[in-house]
Amino acid sequence: MKKVAILGATGSVGRSTLDLIAAAPDRFQITALTAASNVEQLAADARRFGADLAVIADESLLPELTAALAGSDVRGAAGSEGLAEAAAGDADLVMAAIVGCAGLEPVMAAVQAGKTVALANKEALVTAGDLMIQASRRSGATLLPVDSEHNAIFQCLAGQDCQQVARLVLTASGGPFRSFSTAEMAQVSPEQAVAHPNWSMGAKISVDSATMMNKGLELIEAHHLFGLPSERIDIMVHPQSVVHSLVEYEDGSVLAQLGPSDMRVPIAHTLAWPERMSTNVERLDLLQVATLTFEAPDEQRFPALRLARRALEEGGAAPVVLNAANEVAVAAFLKGRIHFPDIAALVGRALDDMAEPAPMTIEDVLQLDARARDVAQQAILERA
Ligand SMILES: NC(=O)c1ccc[n+]([C@@H]2O[C@H](COP(=O)([O-])OP(=O)(O)OC[C@H]3O[C@@H](n4cnc5c(N)ncnc54)[C@H](OP(=O)(O)O)[C@@H]3O)[C@@H](O)[C@H]2O)c1
Incomplete structure (x- = not known):
């Protein structure tokens, strides 16, 4: 049994992780679950999965959480200390799925405790990548990328380091406004921005996909995870989201990882790593997809890409x-x-x-x- 803690258990990645674990109860045991404010969902899942610990980040909600856990064996906790306890407790694997820089301290707590960390929380690596990589070297922690692009690269590298890699290519769907003019983008609503054509995700990352800042953050994330400079990491728009990213080796070989646009695939890869687990996700049918297209990103219409590359280079x-x-x-x-x-x-x-x-x-x-x-x-x- 692998013991798993999920930071951000009530979000899109957190719930997909629980979905996979529910289907493999003989392989995984939940130690801790955390949320920001969704007490009802957190308490229900902590009871259902028999967690030892449930943590609510908003300390004012601890009485509500304690009441919701009454009569169960789940202990309630709150605030940054509670999050650090969930991250550094007795889990073998920590799924880091809090959104934003709010996830940084708990992720660092897991890294400093030498955990295997399945990292979805890209903002933690963007803001403190050097510190996190140094801390993981010191503690012996392992970082497994959950983001589908970085997970694809991780799979294509197959345990090799990047010395023989010419470049990495991150693919991008282009988001809901891929073909919009600048004038059209000035009029779009939040509802349009969160309606991603291929992926079902939380609101913040959906807007990031629409501005393509998500790909910019992923560029910085890839630099830290794989140790390559900005000029050896390219971005290519691939609207079908079937090829999740590519690794070009110095001999001219290009390895790509393909799969359905379902986050449960990369999540399952990190959960079971270094093994594999079966999932019930819909299989990729290339005959049905039939056509895969690729185009260069447009940094004029999507200036966030240029800004992120500038930040990485500065x-x-x-x-x-x-x-x-x-x-x-x-x-x-x-x-x-x-x-x-x-x-x-x-x-x-x-x-x-x-x-x-x-x-x-x-x-x-x-x-x-x-x-x-x-x-x-x-x-x-x-x-x-
Ligand atoms: N969704 C995807 O498909 C996907 C794909 C690749 C990478 N990622 C990355 O994975 C991370 C999570 O994304 P998501 O889409 O799953 O986000 P989400 O649906 O918005 O869920 C965020 C989770 O973090 C918790 N949270 C929010 N603010 C917090 C705070 N201040 N302190 C502690 N916990 C907090 C939320 O709790 P409440 O529910 O209580 O608010 C929720 O459990 C992001 O970094 C994102 O970039 C996501």
């Missing part, structure tokens, strides 16, 4: 600023406070305005993240 504080401003801007867009093109504009302005020293510790990252959020919030107020 390094230091830039990726933290990029991520924080993006989180603030996406939340404002979802609330109808700004227009869609304002997201990238706000991120660009934060990058231009903030010349900060490189963060050396997680505390530095969190302080910089808070300052960048303030700058972005202020810019939104000025626009109103």
Whole structure:
């Protein structure tokens, strides 16, 4: 039995993970589940899966969680200490599926405890990639990529390091506005932005896919996971989302991983790693897909791609600023406070305005993240 803790158990990746575990009760045992505020779902799943620990990030909701767990063997906890306990407890594998920089401290707690970490929370790696890779070397932690693109590359590398790799190619669906003009994108609603053509995901990553900031964050994530510089990581738009990414070796061979657009496939790969597990996902039918197309990304219509590459190449504080401003801007867009093109504009302005020293510790990252959020919030107020 592999013991599994799920950080962000009530979200899209968290629920897909539980779905797979429910179908393989003889292989996995849940130790801990966490959520931000969804007490009802958290308590129900903690009872159903017999977790030892259920953690709610919002400390004011602990009494509600305790009441919801009454009569069960599940212990309730709250706040950052509770999240760290879930991450560093007795799980063999930690599924890191909190959204945003909020996941950074719990992910680091798991890494410092030497866990095998299935990493969906890309923002943790974007904001503190160097620190996390260094910490994992010290503790012996293993990072398994859950993002479908990075999971595809991980599978294509098959245990080899990147010395013989010429370049990595991240594929991108192009999102719901792939063929929209700049003028059309100025009019889009949050509802249109979260309606992804191929993938079912949480609201924040869906908007990131629509701006293509998601691919920008994935570029930075790939740099940290696989240790290659910006110029050896390309992005290619592939609207069918069948080829999940590619590795081109120095001899000219190109390896790709294909599969259905269902996050349960890469999640299952990380859950069972280094073995495989069966899933009941719909199989890829290439005869039905028939045509696979590829196109170059358009950085004029999707400036977030350019901003993310700039942040990666600048390094230091830039990726933290990029991520924080993006989180603030996406939340404002979802609330109808700004227009869609304002997201990238706000991120660009934060990058231009903030010349900060490189963060050396997680505390530095969190302080910089808070300052960048303030700058972005202020810019939104000025626009109103
Ligand atoms: N969804 C996908 O298909 C997909 C694919 C690849 C990568 N990812 C990455 O995986 C991560 C999760 O994405 P998602 O789509 O699953 O997100 P989601 O559906 O929005 O779920 C987010 C989870 O994190 C919890 N959470 C939110 N804010 C928190 C906070 N401040 N402190 C502690 N917990 C918090 C939420 O709890 P509540 O429910 O209580 O709010 C929920 O459990 C993201 O980093 C995303 O980029 C997702």
